[in-house]
Amino acid sequence: MPTTNEKSAPDTADAPSERYARGLAVLQKIAGTERPAVLDALAGIAPDLGRFTVEFGYGDIISRPGLTLPQRQLATISALAAMGNAAPQLRFHVDGALNVGISRREIVETFIHAGVYAGFPAALNALTIAREVFAARKEAGDADAGPIAPATPSEPGTTxxxxxxxxxxxxxxxxxxxxxxxxxxxxxxxxxxxxxFAFGDVYSRPGLDLKSRELATIAMCTALGTAAPQLRVHLHGFLNVGGTEDEAVEIITQMAGYAGFPAALNGITAARAVFDERAQSR
The missing domain is CATH 1.20.5 (Single alpha-helices involved in coiled-coils or other helix-helix interfaces)
Incomplete structure (x- = not known):
């Protein structure tokens, strides 16, 4: 596996304008518009923060290889739902998740999953936001906006x-x-x-594959910043169901933009311990 330094070494030829252009292109794809609202919202009070959002958040982080754009949006809505303190941003990213190909069922399943790690209030609040986004898209003529049918566990006939x-x-x-x-x-x-409940009721539901569930769990546990032992358990789980060490590092690195650098640094510490443990057991 390439080292973190190898993957994130700065490109001295990459001028800020190039970072901005790269980030803006990704932001436009997620927002589904040529002029994302965040740029105008910050123009009158903190235009530099708007630039940092585009250059760092999207030009440096979201544009990195290692995860697909749908995977990155899944990680983002997972973290924002779990933290429960960024409703406008969650609303934007639920809409963005739909724009890059994540289904409404996958979004709903992600927020039900959040109930295990962040509690029912966080899950309920996230689902309220999802309902608002789905309704707005239906009013705008989205054909795929009917009611979502209840799901049953994928392994019936067992307790x-x-x-x-x-x-x-x-x-x-x-x-x-x-x-x-x-x-x-x-x-x-x-x-x-x-x-x-966690594994018999929630993890066994259809609508979100196991790798995606563990990706969401890593994002949630990293962003919460209070669940280092559980993060280590689910890093093992992510690797057990087909995730890679590089992908795990990418999920945690992305959390620097949504939960802050301390949360991401602590997450990387947990990942290092898990990777070393698995290497020693081979």
Whole structure:
């Protein structure tokens, strides 16, 4: 795997105007308009912040290789939903997710998934924003804007506990099983809820593949900044279901723009520990 330094070494020939043009092109694709509203919103009070948003947020970060644009939008709406403190930005990025090919079902599933990691209020607030975005697009003539049917777990015929235990073992492996074992002497019911609800009810739902669920979880746990042990577990999970170390680093790096550099730096520390642990066990 290339080192972080190799991937992020500055290009001294890359002038600010080139960074801006590159970032603006990506921002226009996400916004679905030639003149994204953020530029005018900041023009009268902090035009430099508008420029930094385009140059750094989109020209440096979102334009990086390693993740597709839909994957990056999924990471962004996951983090913003979990943090729960940026409704206007979440609204913009839900619309942007639709513009780059993420389905309404995938957005809804992402926000249901957020209920496990950020709580039901965060999930409910994110879904309220999603409903507003979907409704606005329907009024604008979006043909794909009908009601979303309820989903059922993808493995019918099993109990919630059986379904959850199988999913936990398949996704998070030994790291997840160790979490459950650590709860048995103090909160066995919490361990059961973790298996039945988080993995039996939520992870087993259709509409979002396992790699996308773990991508969303890494973004959420990094952005929250309060879940380092859980982030390590789900970094293992992401790698177990087909994610790569490079992709994990990209998800965490992107969080610098949405949750701040301390959250991203702490996330990278967790990733380093997981990568070293897996390397030693090979």
């Amino acid at each position: 919630r506990y059986e379904r959850g235990a199988e999913a936990l073992a398949r996704i998070d492996g030994h790291a997840g099983e160790a979490v459950v074992a650590s709860l048995q002497d103090i909160a066995p019911d919490l361990a059961r809820y973790l298996i039945e």
